[in-house]
Amino acid sequence: MKRSHRLVALTNFFLENPREHRQLPYFAEIYGSSKSSLSEDLDIIDNVFQQEGLGYLARTSGAAGGVRYIPEFSMEKSVPYINDLCRKLEDPARILPGGYLYMSDILGDPRETREIGRVFASRFSNLDIDVVVTVATKGIPLAYAVASFLGVPVVIVRRDPKVTEGSSVSINYVSGSSRKIQTMVLPKRSLPEGSNVCIIDDFMKAGGTVTGMVSLLEEFQANVRAIGVLAEADDEEDERMVEEYTSLVKISNVDIKQNYIEVHPGNFTEER
Amino acid sequence: MKRSHRLVALTNFFLENPREHRQLPYFAEIYGSSKSSLSEDLDIIDNVFQQEGLGYLARTSGAAGGVRYIPEFSMEKSVPYINDLCRKLEDPARILPGGYLYMSDILGDPRETREIGRVFASRFSNLDIDVVVTVATKGIPLAYAVASFLGVPVVIVRRDPKVTEGSSVSINYVSGSSRKIQTMVLPKRSLPEGSNVCIIDDFMKAGGTVTGMVSLLEEFQANVRAIGVLAEADDEEDERMVEEYTSLVKISNVDIKQNYIEVHPGNFTEER
Numbered sequence: 001m002k003r004s005h006r007l008v009a010l011t012n013f014f015l016e017n018p019r020e021h022r023q024l025p026y027f028a029e030i031y032g033s034s035k036s037s038l039s040e041d042l043d044i045i046d047n048v049f050q051q052e053g054l055g056y057l058a059r060t061s062g063a064a065g066g067v068r069y070i071p072e073f074s075m076e077k078s079v080p081y082i083n084d085l086c087r088k089l090e091d092p093a094r095i096l097p098g099g100y101l102y103m104s105d106i107l108g109d110p111r112e113t114r115e116i117g118r119v120f121a122s123r124f125s126n127l128d129i130d131v132v133v134t135v136a137t138k139g140i141p142l143a144y145a146v147a148s149f150l151g152v153p154v155v156i157v158r159r160d161p162k163v164t165e166g167s168s169v170s171i172n173y174v175s176g177s178s179r180k181i182q183t184m185v186l187p188k189r190s191l192p193e194g195s196n197v198c199i200i201d202d203f204m205k206a207g208g209t210v211t212g213m214v215s216l217l218e219e220f221q222a223n224v225r226a227i228g229v230l231a232e233a234d235d236e237e238d239e240r241m242v243e244e245y246t247s248l249v250k251i252s253n254v255d256i257k258q259n260y261i262e263v264h265p266g267n268f269t270e271e272r
Numbered sequence: 273m274k275r276s277h278r279l280v281a282l283t284n285f286f287l288e289n290p291r292e293h294r295q296l297p298y299f300a301e302i303y304g305s306s307k308s309s310l311s312e313d314l315d316i317i318d319n320v321f322q323q324e325g326l327g328y329l330a331r332t333s334g335a336a337g338g339v340r341y342i343p344e345f346s347m348e349k350s351v352p353y354i355n356d357l358c359r360k361l362e363d364p365a366r367i368l369p370g371g372y373l374y375m376s377d378i379l380g381d382p383r384e385t386r387e388i389g390r391v392f393a394s395r396f397s398n399l400d401i402d403v404v405v406t407v408a409t410k411g412i413p414l415a416y417a418v419a420s421f422l423g424v425p426v427v428i429v430r431r432d433p434k435v436t437e438g439s440s441v442s443i444n445y446v447s448g449s450s451r452k453i454q455t456m457v458l459p460k461r462s463l464p465e466g467s468n469v470c471i472i473d474d475f476m477k478a479g480g481t482v483t484g485m486v487s488l489l490e491e492f493q494a495n496v497r498a499i500g501v502l503a504e505a506d507d508e509e510d511e512r513m514v515e516e517y518t519s520l521v522k523i524s525n526v527d528i529k530q531n532y533i534e535v536h537p538g539n540f541t542e543e544r
Contacts, residue, residue: 003276004275004276004279004316005316005319005320005323007276007279007280007283008279008280008283008316008317008320008321009320009324011279011280011283011284011287012283012287012320012321012324012326015283015284015287015288016287017383044276044277044280045280047277048277048280048281048284049280049284051277052281052284054284096437096438097438102437102438102461104427104428104437104459104462105425105462108425108426108427108428108462109425109426110416110419110420110425110426111289111420113416114420136408136409137408137409137412137428137430140409140412140413141412141413141416141426144382144385144413144416147382148382148383148386153377153380153381153382154380154381154382154413155380156376156380156409158409165368165374165376166368166369166374187376189374190376190377190380
């Protein structure tokens, strides 16, 4: 295969298989090319990926040496994206009764959810995550987007057990904002004990749902390495149950009378 | 930018933005290259995409001329994938009480859902779909995967109205297998009237859920152009409420006593 063609095929492979390790002979065989010219291809791809802020190719030398694509959205790309998201969310037409914000259009756009997932996955890239956990329903597309960049599976916590998932572990918890007692279930066979987990959700008020997930995950001896929420409600901060989390945007001042919303970047953009 | 670098950047652009139309000057400006050399780049990329069975670049000439990437998984790639899926599903360890099959591991793997989405999107590629509709919860990752390849948004039908989605239209329907009366809701503002819709779900028994979605969608004057289900239950075929649909696999003979399952390719692979 000619270099020009190889570059296209390789670029597709890396984008389709983030974090998947391959030895050079694997590619050498597929494309019928020498290791040395392949190695030059990888330099070119790595170079462009870094220029475009898409991440980089991690090379390992030696007998078992090879390459894997680590998707990492640069801050230079994440911050403008988050600011752009704030502008979109400040549209007063989004205000719903109870001071909620209509976000289903953004959560319903695969390109948006993919970008959001890319931003979170970049931040959690070095946490050695084994699985992304979310709770039905709104967080699901975000969880899949994050997982696809981390190259790990998704596990979905449900509010109700489902016959098609077999025996499951369930807990009751108190929702932070509504103070209601709610249930959460996770199928027994869905999560190996001791997994490194990243929790993803779309919205956090007082954080009752996330706290519920954390205690449910304790039943699986899981290590919660990261918590990512797309939007957090600013006003609840003082009574928040969750300490460490990453939010992309912070919704403050949903003024129904004045028909006005204020949305700021979340703690993602703060100094770490 | 050198051709080699341009090829990597362009390949990334097309894979990230399926079906998005761009005029050559757009790329010419970004990469600071002549239309003629860009045009050669596109030939190379188109060539590799077709060789790899990933789809093709649709070029339009003239003043408003440009290019868009149409992702189309070739049958040569779809059929082996479906057969492979059948083998995975035939694992007796998947049998659950009631003769259900545990599929959450497959539905929880972003790479699997992406491939399934690719297969459906290829089949529905020419139907001019505006939006993919699914019902919470299991179909969601498949719906997003299909939508990402079709370059359209996803709308999620819920079993229960949610305060964060504003006013919604709801209908009652009779679930085909359990004969229970159930409810489905769709937020009013989630779907423009007269949209061309593709319904995606993970599993179909008698088809009550899909029928329910169809009648709910009638309230939005939507045109259901396609229905895709990952797995259909064979035994229900005679009493099935849905006429036209595309299934990837057909589950027959879930024999709990003998601990044996038979899974065959669905009607996707049949002559069209």
